[in-house]
Amino acid sequence: MSNEWVDRLGGYPSLWRRRHLLGLEELSAEEITCILDKATIFKQLLAEGHRRIPLLVGKTVCNLFFENSTRTRTSFGLAARRLGADVVDFSAATSSLSKGETVIDTARNLEAMGMEAVVVRHRTPGTPHLLAQNVHCSVINAGDGAHEHPTQGLLDIMTIRELRGRIEGLTVALVGDIAHSRTARSNIWGLKKLGAHVIVCGPSTLVSPRWQELGVEVSYHLDDILPRCDVLNLLRIQFERQARRPFPSVREYVHLYAMTRQRMARTKPDILIMAPGPINRGVEMTAEVADGPQSAILQQVTNGVAVRMAVLWLLTGTPRLAS
Ligand code: CP
Numbered sequence: 210m211s212n213e214w215v216d217r218l219g220g221y222p223s224l225w226r227r228r229h230l231l232g233l234e235e236l237s238a239e240e241i242t243c244i245l246d247k248a249t250i251f252k253q254l255l256a257e258g259h260r261r262i263p264l265l266v267g268k269t270v271c272n273l274f275f276e277n278s279t280r281t282r283t284s285f286g287l288a289a290r291r292l293g294a295d296v297v298d299f300s301a302a303t304s305s306l307s308k309g310e311t312v313i314d315t316a317r318n319l320e321a322m323g324m325e326a327v328v329v330r331h332r333t334p335g336t337p338h339l340l341a342q343n344v345h346c347s348v349i350n351a352g353d354g355a356h357e358h359p360t361q362g363l364l365d366i367m368t369i370r371e372l373r374g375r376i377e378g379l380t381v382a383l384v385g386d387i388a389h390s391r392t393a394r395s396n397i398w399g400l401k402k403l404g405a406h407v408i409v410c411g412p413s414t415l416v417s418p419r420w421q422e423l424g425v426e427v428s429y430h431l432d433d434i435l436p437r438c439d440v441l442n443l444l445r446i447q448f449e450r451q452a453r454r455p456f457p458s459v460r461e462y463v464h465l466y467a468m469t470r471q472r473m474a475r476t477k478p479d480i481l482i483m484a485p486g487p488i489n490r491g492v493e494m495t496a497e498v499a500d501g502p503q504s505a506i507l508q509q510v511t512n513g514v515a516v517r518m519a520v521l522w523l524l525t526g527t528p529r530l531a532s
Contacts (some may be wrong), residue, residue, distance in 0.1 A: 214254075214262050214263070214264050215264070217250065217254065218247055218250050218251075218522075219246075219247075219250065221523075221526065221527050222243050222247075222523070224239055224240065224243060225240070225243060225523050227240070227523075227524065228341075228347050228524060229337075229341045229347055229348045229349070229524070230347075230348075230349045230350060230359055230360070230520055230524060231337050231338055231341060231348065231350045231357070231359070232350060232356070232357035232359050232394075232395065232398070233357065233359045233362050233363070233395045233398040233399040233402070234357065234394075234398045236359075236398075236399075236402070237402070238402040238403055241363070241366070241399055241402060241403060242403070243523075244363055244516065244519050244520060244523065245363065245366065245367050245370060245516075245519075247519035247522065247523065248363070248364075248367055248512065248515040248516040248518070248519040249367070249371070249515070251514075251515040251518040251519055251522075252511075252512065252515035255291070255514070255515065260291065261291060261293060262291060262292055262293070262518070263292070263293035264292050264293065264522050264526050265289065265292040265293050265294040265325075265521060265522065265525060265526060266293035266294070267293075267294075268294045268295070268325040268326070268525055269294060269295040269296070269297060269322075269323055269324050269325055269326075270285070270286075270289040270294050270295070270296050270297070270324070270325065270326045270327075270328065270521060270525075271296075271297040271299055271319050271324045271326070271327045271328065272285055272286060272296065272297070272298045272299060272328050272351075273299045273301075273315070273316065273319065273327050273328060273329045273330075274299070274301065274328075274329075274330045274351065275301045275306075275312070275329075275330060275331045275332065275336075276330050276331065276332055276352065278330060278351070278352075279486075279487065280486055280510055280513060281328075281330065281351045281352065281358075281360065281361070281513070282298075282328075282330075282351070284510070284513040284514045284517050285328045285349075285351065285360075285517050285521075286298065287514050287517075288514050288515075288517035288518040288520075288521055289326075289517075289521055291514070291518055292518055292521060292522060292526075294325075294521070294525075297319070297322075297324070299315075299319065312331065312336060312339075312340070313339065313340065313343045316329075316340050316343065316344050317343065317344060320344045320345065320346050324346050325346055325347060325525045326346055326347040326348075326349060326521060326524060326525050327340065327344065327346055327347070327348050327349070328349045328351045329348060329349070329350065329351060329353075330351040330352045330353070331352075331353055331354070332353075332354050333353065333354055334353045334354035334355065334356035335353060335354075335356065336353050336354075337349070337350035337351075337353050338353075347524040347525050349520060349521075349524065352391050353391065354391065355388070355389050355390060355391050355394075355450075356391055356394060357391050357394050357395045357398075358391040358392050358394075358395050358485075359395050359399075360513065360516055360517055360520060361391075361392045361395060361396075361485050361513075362392065362394075362395025362396045362398065362399045363395075363399065363516045363520070364509055364512045364513040364516040365392070365396055365399075365442060365483060365485065365509060366396070366399045366400060366403065367512045367515070367516055368481075368483065368505050368508050368509045368512050369381065369440055369481065369483075371508075371512070372481055372505060372508070373439065373440075373481070376400060376403035376404060376405050377403060377404030377405065378404060378405070378406075379405045379406070379439040379440060380405070380406045380407075380408065380437055380438050380439050380440070381396070381400055381405050381406070381407050381408070381438070381439065381440040381442065382407075382408040382409075382410050382428075382431075382434055382438045382440070382441050382442070383396055383397070383407065383408070383409050383410070383442050383444055384409075384410045384411060384431060384441055384442065384443050384444065384466060384468075384493070385410075385411050385415070385443055385444035385445065385446060385466065385493055386411065386415050386444050386445060386446045386447050386455075387409045387411050387415055387416045387420065387444065388414075388415045388416065388417070388455075389415075389447040389450045389451070390444045390447070392442075392444060392485045393409065393444060394423075396442060397409075397423050397424075397425055401423075401424055401425070406426070407424075407425040407426070408425065408426040408427075408428055408434055408438070409425050409426070409427055409428070410427075410428040410429070410430075410431050410434060410466070411429070411444075411466060412429065412455060412456050412462070412465070412466070413429055414455035414456065415446075415455050415456075416429065431465065431466050431472070432472070432475070435472060435475050435476050436475060436476065436477070437477075438476065438477070438480065439477065439479075439480065439481065440480070440481040440483060441468060441476075441480060441481070441482055441483065442483045442484065442485070443468060443482065443483070443484045443488070443493040443494050444484070444485065444493070445484070445485070445486075445487060445488060445489055445492075445493060446462065446489060446492055446493065448489075459492055462492065463491070463492060466493075467491075467492060467493060467494055467495065468482060468493070468494040468495070468498045469494070469495050469498065470495065470497060470498070473498060473501070473503070476503075479503075480503050481503060481505050482494065482498055482499075482501070482503045482504045482505065482506070483504075483505050483506060483509060484499070484506050484509075485509070486506065486509070486510065488506070
């Protein structure tokens with residue numbers, strides 16, 4: 210498979226042997242760096258104005274989303290189309306799931322129509338892993354419950370590397386609803402493998418001390434950690450996943466954990482403000498912080514397309530993958 214686009218990408222990496230992307234926990238630092246390097250080249254190609262990089266012509270990617278999404282679903286679809294693949298957008302709401310068909314049977318039937326990759330989001334942790342054991346095509350985890358969201362972790366790390374030039378030695382704080390966050394886990398695995406110091410910070414109802422077992426620092430006091438952070442990734446309070454509110458009032462959460470102009474004054478001058486989106490404006494941060502000069506939030510979204518192009522190409526762009 211030699212063509213000008215593969216050459217521009219520096220060739221298909223010999224270290225890449227995976228058929229699925231289920232989480233960052235199982236990837237090595239070299240594999241993560243490989244995805245980031247390829248994504249950086251894809252981003253450059255897009256910036257040069259290339260809107261069609263036909264590396265996956267004749268292949269089909271299926272978006273199999275059982276939960277809502279704006280960024281992930283759209284950018285996987287866009288990434289696949291930029292690579293020349295066909296895209297099938299499966300709608301759970303109007304599917305035969307309502308007649309009792311299982312998720313596995315649904316995926317098998319879609320695969321039987323000729324899919325090379327299934328991008329799956331499901332509220333139940335482990336669903337992508339289950340599908341990977343039951344289909345022959347590539348399975349990409351687009352978020353499974355509170356477990357992992359590997360492409361979100363990758364695009365977050367790509368954005369930090371792009372803006373800071375490195376990951377090693379940086380202090381990155383994940384602030385907010387850690388308990389319900391698949392983004393937190395993927396960030397932790399990826400950032401730690403690349404040498405960052407990671408802090409998880411939020412109310413004790415949303416941040417268990419057991420997070421230390423993953424090798425991260427746990428803090429309940431944002432004001433204490435602010436001056437030593439290089440990056441703040443502000444995670445959304447996932448009200449929809451909580452039967453009971455984990456703090457007395459939103460006002461109290463804002464008082465203790467929201468990034469405001471006053472708190473920005475206490476950070477390093479080059480602090481990066483990030484958020485996986487969607488954001489609750491006025492809860493995790495004020496609008497002036499979200500839209501301010503230190504915010505990288507929309508750059509994260511831009512990088513999501515390049516990361517997903519890299520992932521789709523690595524997983525399905527060559528016939529020589531084994532497992
Ligand atoms: N960050 C993220 O996963 O956003 P969506 O839920 O809109 O895909």
